[in-house]
Amino acid sequence: MNKKVIAALAMMSVFSTYASAAALRVAADAVPHSEILNHIKQTDKKLDLNVIELNGNLNANELLARGDVDANYFQHVPYLRDQEKALGETFSVVATVHIEPLGIYSHKVKSLKDLPDGAQVAVPNNVTNLSRALYLLQANGLLKLNSTRANTLVTSADITDNPHHLKIIEVEAPQLPRALDDAQLAIINGNYALQAGLVPSKDALALEQAKDNPYANVLVTTPKLAKDPRILELAKDLESKQTAEFINQHYRGSVIPVNQ
Incomplete structure (x- = not known):
């Protein structure tokens, strides 16, 4: 050698x-x-x-x-x-x-069926999690988008039908738990929900599905x-x-x- x-x-x-x-x-x-x-x-x-x-x-x-x-x-x-x-x-x-799983939370309503027209919905303001939030709203029948593919990024401009006249408000993701005091709904990342003392599997009105996520x-x-x-x-x-x-x-x- x-x-x-x-x-x-x-x-x-x-x-x-x-x-x-x-x-x-x-x-x-x-x-x-x-x-x-x-x-x-x-x-x-x-x-x-x-x-x-x-x-x-x-x-x-x-x-x-x-x-x-x-x-x-x-x-x-x-x-x-x-x-x-x-x-x-x-x-x-x-x-x-x-x-x-991204979850839909509320301090104002106990069920998505109780959501009033014109409700304010706080969502993450970064591109990918905003897209996830909109797909979650679509999956629960609250609006329609021009895409059904979760890996295709969408924004509020891609909403094609908003029958409940939801007002989408973009918020810094870590601040979303605080938005629960003002908005009817807040769509919160799992880690920020846990940090705020929420239990996603129990407290969320709806959660993302894990399959094909x-x-x-x-x-x-x-x-x-x-x-x-x-x-x-x-x-x-x-x-x-x-x-x-x-x-x-x-x-x-x-x-x-x-x-x-």
């Missing part, structure tokens, strides 16, 4: 040792993502995880692009693709974990780190049956594991 090969192998060994020893920095929403990661942190002692909880002022994809974190876990693929365009970056999806939450990293042993270990843990069991037991239908 020549000296160059020996030197290369030595460098690989050093990198492997460093990679396994260094803490893996993962940015994640508090609920349920950080909770799931902290569960893995307790059960996989080989993996040194540094879970960085996000707040409203942090863009986890910008953090990843700058190298401030090694991975993030908070988003679905349609949102990620929009972020790639906005940031001029390319990221890698390394695990597909769970679905947080394109909005599963994923673990994301950079192409450079996609084969990092620590990333691969975390991806394996997130897609394991043990993690699926934890999600089912802990969230009881409010978060649905993809890998069951």
Whole structure:
């Protein structure tokens, strides 16, 4: 074996040792993502995880692009693709974990049948979750769109029939639980509903279906780190049956594991 090969192998060994020893920095929403990661942190002692909880002022994809974190876990693929365009970056999806069903909630009515004409409906203001919200309203007979395909993005301009004269109000997604005090309905992402003390499987008037849902939450990293042993270990843990069991037991239908 020549000296160059020996030197290369030595460098690989050093990198492997460093990679396994260094803490893996993962940015994640508090609920349920950080909770799931902290569960893995307790059960996989080989993996040194540094879970960085996000707040409203942090863009986890910008953090990843700058190298401030090694991975993030908070988003679905349609949102990620929009972020790639906005940031001029390319990221890698390394695990597909769970679905947080978007739900319709209300403090004003107990059933969608009681919804008055002209009701205000607060929806997420980002492109992908606005589209999800409109499809959920269509699935429950409250309006009609010019598309029935959930992976085709739509906006309010694509509403073709609005028999209840609903007033669609776009709100920053984290603020949607607060909108319940004013609007007749609010369509809230599962993680923000859980953070607000809502139980989607119990409190929602209607929920997205998990079957054929394109909005599963994923673990994301950079192409450079996609084969990092620590990333691969975390991806394996997130897609394991043990993690699926934890999600089912802990969230009881409010978060649905993809890998069951």
